[in-house]
Structures are given as C-alpha cells and as structure tokens.
Amino acid sequence: MVKIAELIRDDGSEESWECELVVSGDTPVGDVLEQIVEKECEFVGVSSEDEGEPKVISRDDVVRSVLEELNNVQDEVFEVYRQIDEGVIREYGLFAEGTSWVEREKNRLEVAIENISEGVIIFDREGKVGRVNNSAKNLLGLRMDADSEEIFTEVEAIGLKELMSSKGNYHGSGGRSIKVKVGADKILQMRWTEIIDSRENHLGRIVLLRDATDEIEVEKAKSDFIMSISHELRTPLTSIQNSVSNILAGVTGKVSLKTREYLDTMKEDCHRFADLINGLLDMAKLEAGNMPVNRKVMNMSAVIDEMISVFEKEAESKGIEVFSSIEGHIPPIYADPQRIGQVLWNLLSNAIKFTDSDGGRVKVHCVECEDNVVTSVEDTGIGIAANQQKYIFNKFHQVGRQAGAGYKGTGLGLAICEGIIGMHGGSIWVESRENEGSKFFFSLPKSEPGSVLSNHLGILAERCRREDDKFAMLVARFDFPEDQQTQLRGIVRALTSNILAECDHLMVNNDDMVIQTGDFEVIFIVREIQRGHIEAITQKIHKIVENRLRKNCGEAPIVPMFGMSFYPGDSDSAGELEKTARENMEKMFES
Amino acid sequence: MFDFLGIKKRTDKVKILVIDDEPNIVQTLQDRLEMNDYEVVTAGNGKEGLKKALQEKPDVILLDVIMPIMDGHEMLEVLRKQPDGNFSSVIMLTARSQTQDIARANACGIDDYIVKPFDLSELLEKIEVVVESRKAVAK
Numbered sequence: 001m002v003k004i005a006e007l008i009r010d011d012g013s014e015e016s017w018e019c020e021l022v023v024s025g026d027t028p029v030g031d032v033l034e035q036i037v038e039k040e041c042e043f044v045g046v047s048s049e050d051e052g053e054p055k056v057i058s059r060d061d062v063v064r065s066v067l068e069e070l071n072n073v074q075d076e077v078f079e080v081y082r083q084i085d086e087g088v089i090r091e092y093g094l095f096a097e098g099t100s101w102v103e104r105e106k107n108r109l110e111v112a113i114e115n116i117s118e119g120v121i122i123f124d125r126e127g128k129v130g131r132v133n134n135s136a137k138n139l140l141g142l143r144m145d146a147d148s149e150e151i152f153t154e155v156e157a158i159g160l161k162e163l164m165s166s167k168g169n170y171h172g173s174g175g176r177s178i179k180v181k182v183g184a185d186k187i188l189q190m191r192w193t194e195i196i197d198s199r200e201n202h203l204g205r206i207v208l209l210r211d212a213t214d215e216i217e218v219e220k221a222k223s224d225f226i227m228s229i230s231h232e233l234r235t236p237l238t239s240i241q242n243s244v245s246n247i248l249a250g251v252t253g254k255v256s257l258k259t260r261e262y263l264d265t266m267k268e269d270c271h272r273f274a275d276l277i278n279g280l281l282d283m284a285k286l287e288a289g290n291m292p293v294n295r296k297v298m299n300m301s302a303v304i305d306e307m308i309s310v311f312e313k314e315a316e317s318k319g320i321e322v323f324s325s326i327e328g329h330i331p332p333i334y335a336d337p338q339r340i341g342q343v344l345w346n347l348l349s350n351a352i353k354f355t356d357s358d359g360g361r362v363k364v365h366c367v368e369c370e371d372n373v374v375t376s377v378e379d380t381g382i383g384i385a386a387n388q389q390k391y392i393f394n395k396f397h398q399v400g401r402q403a404g405a406g407y408k409g410t411g412l413g414l415a416i417c418e419g420i421i422g423m424h425g426g427s428i429w430v431e432s433r434e435n436e437g438s439k440f441f442f443s444l445p446k447s448e449p450g451s452v453l454s455n456h457l458g459i460l461a462e463r464c465r466r467e468d469d470k471f472a473m474l475v476a477r478f479d480f481p482e483d484q485q486t487q488l489r490g491i492v493r494a495l496t497s498n499i500l501a502e503c504d505h506l507m508v509n510n511d512d513m514v515i516q517t518g519d520f521e522v523i524f525i526v527r528e529i530q531r532g533h534i535e536a537i538t539q540k541i542h543k544i545v546e547n548r549l550r551k552n553c554g555e556a557p558i559v560p561m562f563g564m565s566f567y568p569g570d571s572d573s574a575g576e577l578e579k580t581a582r583e584n585m586e587k588m589f590e591s
Numbered sequence: 592m593f594d595f596l597g598i599k600k601r602t603d604k605v606k607i608l609v610i611d612d613e614p615n616i617v618q619t620l621q622d623r624l625e626m627n628d629y630e631v632v633t634a635g636n637g638k639e640g641l642k643k644a645l646q647e648k649p650d651v652i653l654l655d656v657i658m659p660i661m662d663g664h665e666m667l668e669v670l671r672k673q674p675d676g677n678f679s680s681v682i683m684l685t686a687r688s689q690t691q692d693i694a695r696a697n698a699c700g701i702d703d704y705i706v707k708p709f710d711l712s713e714l715l716e717k718i719e720v721v722v723e724s725r726k727a728v729a730k
Binding site: 230231234235237238239241242243245246249250251270274506529530531532533536537540547 | 613615616619620622623626657686695697698699700707708709710711712724727
C-alpha cells in the first residue's frame, strides 16, 4: 500500500489515504484511470508540496470528470485537471507534470471518439445531446458543421428520444439495441447503454450507431430464399401425409397389421420432416427479426405441466422419471406461451434423448428471482464436455450418434431456444458435466403489462411515422353491475381470458398485439398493413365476443364496452391513445 | 372406419369446395371428406375456384394460397366483393405461415386457417367447428 495523500486540517488533525497504485511519473491518465478502476481505489489523493490544502479527489470524481470533460460542460473539471496536474507529489510519483500532458490525453480520447467508424452520441444526465461524433453526423445525414439545434431535431425525428426514454428489458444486460430507418433507404443499428458510476448514479447515456442497410438486405434475401424453399418442401410432404392418413383411416379399404406398421412409421417420418422444415423456417424468421411473438400474461407452471405431460409416455417407456419442482409462488410473466412452450419442449426432448434408460431423472425447476423468473431443465444424462459447451447454442450443432439410437436432430433446437428467449429479453445458459448430466437454465424478465404496452406503442409509433401508416388501439372491457360482483366475477374473469386466447390467432402481424390489462379488460393494438385490416380484425373481435357471451354467459347482464383510437389522427403521441380510446368507449353491441 | 365423432352418416347436407393446384392433395382431401359424408366439388386454380364458388355456393371452401393464374388471396378478395360473396365460410390451407399472408387473408375474411402439412383429422375438426357456427348464425 502506498500513502498517496495527507490532509492536515486547521485544527491539526490528520487524515491520510493509501492505495495500492503503482505508476511512474509519466504514465498517461488513461492508464492511471484503468488502474484506479481495476484496483478499486476509493481515493486518488493530490497534494501540493508547496502550500495550500491538499485536495482529495475520489475515484468517482475522476471518472465523472472524464465523462463530463467529453461533454465540455464544466469549468470545474478543468480546474480539477489543472489541480491534479499542478499538484503532483514528486515523491509518490503519481502524475506527470505539465498541463500540456493533460491536454494531450484529452486530445487522445477525442481523436479516438472522432475516428471510430461507429457513430457516437452522448446524452448527459438531463437527456440533452452532449456530444456527437463525425460518424454519427454522417449516418444521420447531417452536415459536419451541424449545430446542436440541428442535431437535436434529427435525433428527435428518428424517434431516438422516445425510444430511449421507454423502460423495459430488451436485452439481459449491457444495453438495448434496435433498428431505425433514416431517410428513404438507410437502416441503422442503434445500441445504447446507461453510463452509471460505481455509486449507481446515472451520468448519461451513450448511443452507438452503425449502418446496417446492407446487412438487412442480405438477411432478407436469405430469409426469402428459405421461405420459398420451405413452401416447395411442404407441398409434396402434405400430399404424402394426407395419403398415409387416408389409408390408415380406411379410405382404400381394410389395412393389414403389417401395412399399418409401415404406415405408422411413414406418418412419424412425415412429422420428423415437417419438424425439420419448421425448424429451418423458425431459424430464418428469428434471424430476419421476423418472428411474431404474441405476448400475454402467462403462468410458467401451467406451461411446465403441459410440456411434461406431453413427454410422459415417452419418458415412461424409456424408464425415465420426469417431474416438476416449482419453488414457491411464481409470478405471472409476460411472454408468448406458445414460444416458451416450444423452448421447454426442445429442452425436455433433449433431456430425455440424452439420458439413459432406467433410473434416469429429468427435473424441471422454476423459481422467482429478483428481476426474472428462472426455469431449469436438469437431467442425469451423458452431459456435455466442457470444451463443447460454448458451441451447443450454435446453429446446426449436432451431437453425433454416440447419443444413442434415434435421429440426430436438426441441430437447430437450441439455437431456436436462444433466439426465442432473446426476443423476450431473457438469457439461456447451461451447466453440465460429462457423464453426470446437464442443467439448462433460462430466465425471463418479470414485466408488467403497462410498461410492455408503452414500449410497444413507442416502437410502433416510430415505425408508422416512418412508413406513413396508421394503427389503432382497441380497448375492450366487460362491465357488469356492482351488486352482482360476487356471482359474476369469476365468470367474467374466465370470459376475459377466453377471449384473449381466441383473439390471439388474429394477431399474426408482428406489430399486432393483444394484452390483458386487467381482470376484465383486454387491449388490442392493430396495425393497418393493408386497407381494411383494422376493420376486419375489429369485426372478428365483435364476432368472437358475441359467440363467447352467448356460449358461456347466457343471460348474465354483462355489457362489453369497446373504445377505439387511431394513431396518427386521434393523437400525436402514442401515449395519449389509451386515454382517447377510453373516452370513446361505448357499448359494443346495440342492445 | 369411423373417423370423427363416431358419426359416419350426416343428417345435414354440407357442401365443400376444395381449391388447390396439387391434384393429389385435391384427391386425398376429396376421398377423406366423402368418406365423412360431405359433398365435395373441386377446382384446380383460383379462377376456376371463383367460378365454382359462385355456381355451387358451397358451405365451406378449403382454399390453397399459392396457385397459378389467380392465387388464393386474390380469389378471396374478388369473391367477397361479389353479391352473395360472403355466403361461404373459408378455411385457408397455407404452406406459408408468414404473418403478412395470414394478416392479408384475415383482412378478406377467412374463418380459419391450417398450415401444411396438416393432420387431416385436425382439418376435419376445424370444418366441423365452422359448420356448427354457420348453423348457429343461421338460427
């Protein structure tokens, strides 16, 4: 430990600070910073050997001042630098002498930021544009000498501010990423992270921009190719599957036992083939960012139970025990139950496949953590070698025949799982030991409908603004008389979730969404991708509600209320839409 | 063989129009449907399908999407614009479950869809659901 500073107060009391920092006289400030951060020094002490009170500067101050320095904001910063610079303790050899050295370092950082090919925009604590490098100006289509006014206008125009101010998880950690259209034909990839100091103070945001136009075109071409091939493959497969099904159903007459066996195998092979095609298609959709994810409030335990029952027979015939272990109360998560089911299906299928018969165990565990719900599928199977673990989530990575009889699989399962979990803002990972077993974990963020809705609205508004489209918000609420609360509550609650499930298949467009926002309320977001789309969907919703009411509620005095608002049109801000929709509420059907 | 709800003889007469450009798919669908006592008419492309739809006024149309001359989407759009164009219920047979395709189909008013390759028994169930809801509306 090195004593780096001493403070001798007026009253004669002393305080000194030490740190384990080894630097020589002319170490650049960047390196010093690195060391400070690395060695986690609390203080960097500065004392003048001549006179005056030694200044004590905390590490955070130094880090903060470097950032603020980049924003050209505070004069005190320069003062600090100047003081550090002037107040070097020669004996402790912390800093080099000379103000020009500080200038040099400052310039070094500036040059670095100016010259990287990614666009950099730094927002300060208050959300004001602090710094924009040349690449960013280029990518945004601004002149090199654009002033902060023009920069700000452009930033707002591409919806950056609105997007960035919305909360919600898009990626597990590190930051968020999104594609934004600029001008007629340029697409930028935007990544942003918060700048937070060690005391968790929010210092600002840094946004990185990259031109992704070519990339998107290539992805689209790839994905179009796979889509059309999938169609070509599905047609003859349908023909074969139908024929086999018909023969088994007796269309060609009685079927002998042996023939039936052959046909059953053919049916299975058809399913396998269909799985392969679906897997390829899912992968293509994920890569093109085109996979529709229909989120709703769902319960992990329900999906877990459902998937386990799917594998019950197979596990039993293999002598493997499959069971669930739900720890405590699991809060509902906001995710696509079909896709999450798909993830569980893949993990369970693998677990059973790679676990030896007789005595093997597969356990599905689920627990609530601070920000997420973490689910795991654990088996007592052959495990994964340590050096293989980093490859298993890659596309087309397959485990060979040593896994035992049965087909290899497409090698897409885990890649698709990763894609799906990623789209939900979660993470997936594995712990495994060869010959002992594997445990696959995935986390899904706990999100409540309100923030997901406003997130979605923000992004959709930006898209519609760019592409000159419109979308509608439809609020459906099921009112019933107060005094009949106790009797009708349960009925209406069931009605609401039934309608949610039924209307789900209408929401196939990526941008469409149906979300349950209350026990008796559902909100639809429908984007007009073709004339009449919103109207068609609205009509269908009416039909479904009517059918459900008649079927489940009979004569009960339940009054569905319906309110609609459009963007743009009813409101300039996506956030105002809900208010307008609620104001427009009226009875759904004429009584 | 009893396929479906154990009912072989139907008391109601339900006419189904199958429109698909793959002859084998049309054949297998026709065979299965007739075995389940549905009356079946067929067409091999959108244009022929449109004609038959207006002529025969089927209760249910099983409509393929990708077809030459006139595809499923176009045919449906044109059909719905005709007087009486909303008479038949439509179940779309699609090999592509692209979101845009389904959204577009929804805009023209399909009653359900199924993705190829499908389970014939699942399709039969969907047909039954559509037939039931037609009866309910007719009341």
